[in-house]
Amino acid sequence: ARFGEFGGQYVPESLMDCLSELEEGFNKIKDDPAFWEEYRSYYPYMGRPGQLHLAQRLTDHAGGANIWLKREDLNHTGSHKINNALGQILLARRLGKTEIIAETGAGQHGVATATVCAKFGMKCTIYMGGEDVRRQALNVFRIKLLGADVVAVEAGSRTLRDAVNEAMRAWVVKLDTTHYIIGSAIGPHPFPTIVRTFQSVIGDETRAQMLEKRGKLPDAVVACVGGGSNAAGMFYPFSNDPSVKLLGIEAGGDGVDTARHSATLSGGSIGVLHGVRTYVLQDRHGQISDTHSVSAGLDYPGVGPELSSWKDNQRAKFVSATDAQAFIGFRLISQLEGIIPALETAHAVYGAIELAKTMEKGQDVVICVSGRGDKDVQSVADELPKL
Numbered sequence: 001a002r003f004g005e006f007g008g009q010y011v012p013e014s015l016m017d018c019l020s021e022l023e024e025g026f027n028k029i030k031d032d033p034a035f036w037e038e039y040r041s042y043y044p045y046m047g048r049p050g051q052l053h054l055a056q057r058l059t060d061h062a063g064g065a066n067i068w069l070k071r072e073d074l075n076h077t078g079s080h081k082i083n084n085a086l087g088q089i090l091l092a093r094r095l096g097k098t099e100i101i102a103e104t105g106a107g108q109h110g111v112a113t114a115t116v117c118a119k120f121g122m123k124c125t126i127y128m129g130g131e132d133v134r135r136q137a138l139n140v141f142r143i144k145l146l147g148a149d150v151v152a153v154e155a156g157s158r159t160l161r162d163a164v165n166e167a168m169r170a171w172v173v174k175l176d177t178t179h180y181i182i183g184s185a186i187g188p189h190p191f192p193t194i195v196r197t198f199q200s201v202i203g204d205e206t207r208a209q210m211l212e213k214r215g216k217l218p219d220a221v222v223a224c225v226g227g228g229s230n231a232a233g234m235f236y237p238f239s240n241d242p243s244v245k246l247l248g249i250e251a252g253g254d255g256v257d258t259a260r261h262s263a264t265l266s267g268g269s270i271g272v273l274h275g276v277r278t279y280v281l282q283d284r285h286g287q288i289s290d291t292h293s294v295s296a297g298l299d300y301p302g303v304g305p306e307l308s309s310w311k312d313n314q315r316a317k318f319v320s321a322t323d324a325q326a327f328i329g330f331r332l333i334s335q336l337e338g339i340i341p342a343l344e345t346a347h348a349v350y351g352a353i354e355l356a357k358t359m360e361k362g363q364d365v366v367i368c369v370s371g372r373g374d375k376d377v378q379s380v381a382d383e384l385p386k387l
């Protein structure tokens with residue numbers, strides 16, 4: 001599918017049949033009430049429907065719009081990743097697959113995939129960059145406890161982008177038995193559409209809950225952007241409501257004006273990565289750049305094609321928060337609301353507070369709290385004295 005000039009299937013011939021099989025399988029279930037009944041039958045296991053509530057002290061701190069929190073961190077396994085992993089394993093089972101592979105950066109998608117593989121009795125292999133194995137060690141331990149294998153990827157920058165490369169390489173030699181549960185809104189068609197569809201539970205619930213609690217739609221929704229799945233899931237249900245601002249916060253690392261960031265939409269250009277045409281961070285020869293972010297889940301030189309189209313048609317706005325600003329967001333939501341967020345999420349907290357400051361009292365901003373911060377406490381501990 002195409003999202004404007006973005007999307008497509010820039011893959012070797014050897015993957016085309018498998019992508020067609022996947023697209024056919026997805027088209028069969030996406031509007032099938034029986035499938036969604038099966039998906040919702042696992043809500044008690046996932047912790048859905050999710051919670052949405054006001055953050056009074058963050059609201060007072062910002063001094064402008066009301067700040068509401070959509071608590072994807074309360075899902076089983078601690079992030080939004082379970083929404084997509086569950087949907088894709090149900091699809092994989094219908095396609096007769098018996099083995100699952102996945103990539104992971106922050107380890108949350110790895111944990112979510114290992115979790116559903118344990119639940120549904122499928123063999124599971126998680127590919128993870130060596131640097132991420134180090135900085136998200138808690139999640140590596142959890143993945144192994146859940147019965148999955150972890151393959152540390154030592155090539156390249158040893159982060160998410162290298163994990164995706166390795167997972168795709170492993171997939172192409174066992175397409176008949178194996179489904180690749182891609183963890184973000186990236187990859188060749190139909191992956192971005194599949195992931196956005198399953199993550200849309202976030203925005204669907206947010207819409208209903210805001211109408212119920214406030215009798216109106218939110219004036220803005222804010223989400224951090226790595227590959228773009230929690231943002232796509234929060235934004236998509238509002239994409240035809242022009243009154244709702246869509247704000248994505250990317251990883252500004254040491255600053256978008258430096259070479260050390262992962263702000264693909266703010267600082268990148270159009271190219272091809274991992275089978276899809278989208279915004280990428282690349283040098284003038286089209287070589288994909290190395291990236292940096294304090295958060296492993298945002299440390300990626302690509303982004304979903306649907307978000308690229310929302311940038312170009314101005315339906316959504318994308319700004320970035322530096323590592324230092326993310327730590328400020330991390331401290332504020334921890335110390336004002338008693339919620340320790342994932343470092344990825346902390347970028348959205350900072351961006352939402354800055355936005356709320358510019359808005360009127362009585363207006364409403366919803367933050368997608370994409371995950372919990374247990375995995376990050378080690379790396380934050382060193383920073384805390386400076387916060």
Ligand SMILES: CC/C=C(/N=C/c1c(COP(=O)(O)O)cnc(C)c1O)C(=O)O
Pocket residue numbers: 079080081103104105106107108109110160182183184185224225226227228229230231296297298342344345370371372
């Ligand atoms: C699939 C690779 C990304 C991962 N995580 C990304 C992530 C992100 C960013 O991923 P997207 O929602 O897909 O942009 C946001 N919040 C949390 C808690 C995350 O863990 C992972 O491996 O867990």
